[in-house]
Amino acid sequence: MEVGVRSPKRQQIIRLSQRLLKIALGLLVLGLVFGVGFYGVLFAVAPRPVAKAYHQWGVPFQKCLECHQSGNHAPLMTHRPVRFCFPCHRPREDQKK
Ligand code: HEC
Ligand code: HEC
Numbered sequence: 001m002e003v004g005v006r007s008p009k010r011q012q013i014i015r016l017s018q019r020l021l022k023i024a025l026g027l028l029v030l031g032l033v034f035g036v037g038f039y040g041v042l043f044a045v046a047p048r049p050v051a052k053a054y055h056q057w058g059v060p061f062q063k064c065l066e067c068h069q070s071g072n073h074a075p076l077m078t079h080r081p082v083r084f085c086f087p088c089h090r091p092r093e094d095q096k097k
Contacts, residue, residue: 043088051091061085 006014049055054063064085067074 046088048090048092051093055091057086057091 054067061082061084065077065081068077069081
């Protein structure tokens, strides 16, 4: 059993790196919580269009933009044109608003 072979300098370095590791882990957890929370909120509050021929999972996002950027009959989208719509705007089957 060899104990006490570590010099004080080495112990200092070890303690410092342990503290840095804890800080890094804390930041990682915080980032995860805020990142997931941010998109979770958007996901939850996005209005769900009533399922129609043009409101289906298979429709490419370019089709969505054709209607929702022109502002003819469809409501204008209130945010930037992103490259995907469906994780947030899932079509719903029921007809009530
Ligand atoms: C043919 C044009 C057209 C296309 C394509 C289209 N929409 Fe719509 N969208 C409409 C119209 C019209 C409405 C108004 C309500 C309705 O008819 O359901 C609407 C309503 C919506 C709403 C608002 C729902 C509410 O209750 O406020 C969302 C969100 C939406 N569409 C998302 C999408 C997404 C995502 C796509 C791509 C899959 C898409 N739309 C494709 C015409 C279109
Ligand atoms: C990250 C989630 C997210 C994505 C992806 C997304 N949206 Fe939205 N969308 C929202 C939220 C949240 C709102 C409500 C914002 C508001 O009320 O100001 C919204 C609002 C809208 C509205 C206005 C609905 C109304 O009744 O006023 C339309 C139209 C719309 N989005 C279309 C689209 C289309 C088309 C796409 C794909 C190109 C898309 N969205 C992608 C979250 C998203």
